[in-house]
Amino acid sequence: MGKTFKKPEALSDTHTHYCPGCTHGVIHRLVAETIDELGIRGRTVGIAPVGCAVLAYNYFNFDFQEAAHGRAPAMATGIKRVRPDLMVFTYQGDGDLASIGMGEIIHAANRGEKFTTIFVNNAIYGMTGGQMAPTTMPDQRTSTSPFGRKVDEVGMPIKMAELLAALQTPAYISRQTVIKPKYINKAKKSIKQAFTYQLENKCFSLVEVVSTCPTNWGMTPVQAVEWTEKTLLAYYQPGDYKVPA
Amino acid sequence: MAKVLMKGNEAIGEAAIRAGCLNYFAYPITPQSEVAEYLVRRMPEVGGVFLQGESEVAVGYMIFGAAGAGERVFTTSSSPGISLMSEAISYIAAAQCPAVFVNIMRGGPGLGGILPSQADYLQATKGIGHGDCRLLVMAPASVQEAVEMVMKAFPLAEKYRNPVMILGDGLIGQMMEPVEFPDHLKTEATNKDAWATNGMDHRNSKTRNLVKSLFLDPVQLNDNNLVLKAKYDRMRAEEVMSESYHTDCDYKGLIVSYGTMSRVCRTAVDMLKAEGIDVGMVRPPDGFSVSRKGRCRGSDEAVVHPCAEHRDEHGPDGRGC
Ligand SMILES: Cc1ncc(C[n+]2csc(CCOP(=O)(O)OP(=O)(O)O)c2C)c(N)n1
Ligand code: SF4
Ligand SMILES: [Mg+2]
Numbered sequence: 001m002g003k004t005f006k007k008p009e010a011l012s013d014t015h016t017h018y019c020p021g022c023t024h025g026v027i028h029r030l031v032a033e034t035i036d037e038l039g040i041r042g043r044t045v046g047i048a049p050v051g052c053a054v055l056a057y058n059y060f061n062f063d064f065q066e067a068a069h070g071r072a073p074a075m076a077t078g079i080k081r082v083r084p085d086l087m088v089f090t091y092q093g094d095g096d097l098a099s100i101g102m103g104e105i106i107h108a109a110n111r112g113e114k115f116t117t118i119f120v121n122n123a124i125y126g127m128t129g130g131q132m133a134p135t136t137m138p139d140q141r142t143s144t145s146p147f148g149r150k151v152d153e154v155g156m157p158i159k160m161a162e163l164l165a166a167l168q169t170p171a172y173i174s175r176q177t178v179i180k181p182k183y184i185n186k187a188k189k190s191i192k193q194a195f196t197y198q199l200e201n202k203c204f205s206l207v208e209v210v211s212t213c214p215t216n217w218g219m220t221p222v223q224a225v226e227w228t229e230k231t232l233l234a235y236y237q238p239g240d241y242k243v244p245a
Numbered sequence: 246m247a248k249v250l251m252k253g254n255e256a257i258g259e260a261a262i263r264a265g266c267l268n269y270f271a272y273p274i275t276p277q278s279e280v281a282e283y284l285v286r287r288m289p290e291v292g293g294v295f296l297q298g299e300s301e302v303a304v305g306y307m308i309f310g311a312a313g314a315g316e317r318v319f320t321t322s323s324s325p326g327i328s329l330m331s332e333a334i335s336y337i338a339a340a341q342c343p344a345v346f347v348n349i350m351r352g353g354p355g356l357g358g359i360l361p362s363q364a365d366y367l368q369a370t371k372g373i374g375h376g377d378c379r380l381l382v383m384a385p386a387s388v389q390e391a392v393e394m395v396m397k398a399f400p401l402a403e404k405y406r407n408p409v410m411i412l413g414d415g416l417i418g419q420m421m422e423p424v425e426f427p428d429h430l431k432t433e434a435t436n437k438d439a440w441a442t443n444g445m446d447h448r449n450s451k452t453r454n455l456v457k458s459l460f461l462d463p464v465q466l467n468d469n470n471l472v473l474k475a476k477y478d479r480m481r482a483e484e485v486m487s488e489s490y491h492t493d494c495d496y497k498g499l500i501v502s503y504g505t506m507s508r509v510c511r512t513a514v515d516m517l518k519a520e521g522i523d524v525g526m527v528r529p530p531d532g533f534s535v536s537r538k539g540r541c542r543g544s545d546e547a548v549v550h551p552c553a554e555h556r557d558e559h560g561p562d563g564r565g566c
Contacts, residue, residue: 043445044444045314065340066455074298074302074309077296078309078310078318079442081294103299104303
């Protein structure tokens, strides 16, 4: 009998530094499975963000570049424009993509750059110790919103999938989550779809993955899953927001 | 090749193509926008890439991405834009990727003005980006020199795996002069497969490449800085250029100037000479070789009075950087 479950070739054989209950690891696996299944490992270049996934290149096993905070879409643009035959993806957190890198992601999407973005939205700055992000929920406590996010002072959390889907340029924009097996299968389908559009040279593609950060949310992994399902998914609703014609 | 009359900015764009650089990313800013306006037509003719980015910040990283993937790439900008690119320049230097940046300087600080200026000397030679990073800098005094320096810049960037800057100004960019393009670019083959993220299949390799600047382990960070320092020392030792004018006499004073100003000063030296006053001139075309100690390496060991302040962090031996 053959093996039915094994480590994807696109993942390195190593331990990650992610906290217990963090969904970064699950998302890495889905990306790696996709790359294996599409047989593109030898021509893929990943771009690591500045955030908890800054060391993603240690966990993936193919060419990788490491960006400055928020600039991954510009780097992906540079690579893809000069080497359209390469498969390029950025892996970015919500502070990285929706705050400091807002300009780069909007313009890359609007130009219809033919790369893929995996956008990990955990509603907080994980790496720097739990500060407020543009995606932090109203009243959510963080180290820089200790009394809860005050929307009259800092506005409502930004819905990136909806915002990017509003651009007129064709794109594939989807939002998924990986907090339970039933969601993981859908997320995998979306990620594979996103890479497939790139493979077909069709459009820019982005999958927002609503994620957990139990460490900085001050929750157990189980509480984090419950809070994500009840609070985050009510605001960040999963689904395909834009599909190319 | 016959001489052609060309505007500096256009000649710079053409020189890059003749140097085999077919990838250009930029953001408009006076007085260098003609480079983009020239290349948007010219790049498609040679099968090259032209892209107007959304900001100089983004362009800096487009350059980083393309350079990391092992392709020849360059951008042009002017002073405020170079400030925005300096973050990326630090990352590119740290990750040891070759790339060429052209600064067609204008007056500053701040928004300054759009007329030519030479005010970014310290930024280019000592203060670009954060951390211990250095550029190779070349400052042309004519459109012809700009062409030659641009063509030289690519192999130099590849030889050292380091960003190279052409430090021109609005005069170089806007002036029309007869230029002659060298026919062939002599390039030593460099092994990009050893480091570039050009795809494992592409280089027939089973090992992946990383382009990165993060070294969380302080020992590794120190090691990377020592590698860079050794490289910067090698650049100083091997690439310093220097030119003297009217220094083989008993001169009363010596002018140090670079770029277009050296051309103005050369005329001043001639005029003074006609009046019977001997003044010499030294010019570091690389913007590197004059130190605070007032010695210009490669020329005679005269004590000079630099017309710009030169900080020298490399000790009393008079070595500039
Ligand atoms: C220019 C710059 N500004 C700030 C930082 C500090 N910094 C590192 S990671 C980070 C936030 C990351 O948060 P996010 O993108 O949400 O990723 P997560 O850690 O939550 O996965 C910040 C502000 C930096 N490295 N560079
Ligand atoms: S700090 Fe948060 S995002 Fe970072 S690894 Fe831990 S749980 Fe994951
Ligand atoms: Mg985050």
